[in-house]
Amino acid sequence: MAEHIKVLVSEEEVDKRIRELGELISKDYAGKDVHMICVLKGGVFFMCELAKRITVPVSMDFMSVSSYGDDTKSSGVVRIAKDLDEPLEGKDVLIVEDIIDSGRTLSYLMKVLQERKPASMRLCTLLDKPDRRVKMVDVDYTGFNIPDEFVVGYGLDYAQKYRNLPFIGVVEGVE
Numbered sequence: 001m002a003e004h005i006k007v008l009v010s011e012e013e014v015d016k017r018i019r020e021l022g023e024l025i026s027k028d029y030a031g032k033d034v035h036m037i038c039v040l041k042g043g044v045f046f047m048c049e050l051a052k053r054i055t056v057p058v059s060m061d062f063m064s065v066s067s068y069g070d071d072t073k074s075s076g077v078v079r080i081a082k083d084l085d086e087p088l089e090g091k092d093v094l095i096v097e098d099i100i101d102s103g104r105t106l107s108y109l110m111k112v113l114q115e116r117k118p119a120s121m122r123l124c125t126l127l128d129k130p131d132r133r134v135k136m137v138d139v140d141y142t143g144f145n146i147p148d149e150f151v152v153g154y155g156l157d158y159a160q161k162y163r164n165l166p167f168i169g170v171v172e173g174v175e
Contacts, residue, residue, distance in 0.1 A: 006170045018053060021124065043126075046155055066078070078109070088117065091118050099156060124140060131147070
């Protein structure tokens with residue numbers, strides 16, 4: 001199984017960068033509470049690790065938005081499969097995403113969430129593929145810019161497998 005996966009970002013590099021992001025977010029949100037919104041399923045691993053490294057008060061909510069299905073390329077059709085449990089009005093919101101690829105999903109999601117009147121809204125992603133961007137989104141916190149390869153691990157999957165890998169890897173032979 002894992003023998004077909006080449007390490008792109010090691011577990012140590014991921015841990016170090018999440019610690020740095022936690023420090024930066026804590027400084028930027030000093031004196032405030034941060035309401036983290038995890039984009040399921042991939043963002044769970046990243047959000048949990050990030051939340052542990054943020055020193056200001058944190059609350060969490062979860063949302064499932066899909067544009068992939070079991071394919072490796074975004075379909076361009078975005079749908080909300082699970083909406084938030086809490087209202088956003090007046091909250092300082094931090095959307096936590098595993099990867100930003102085309103930008104379609106996040107562009108749509110941010111527009112929907114902005115209509116719910118948060119006090120502020122920022123975006124944090126573990127991985128960014130700027131070369132694949134179709135819709136522009138402003139990313140406030142980025143873990144790693146990566147090349148246009150299909151990646152797995154740390155919450156990212158290929159047909160629901162490999163999410164549990166503690167590193168970011170490339171499944172060889174997948175386009």
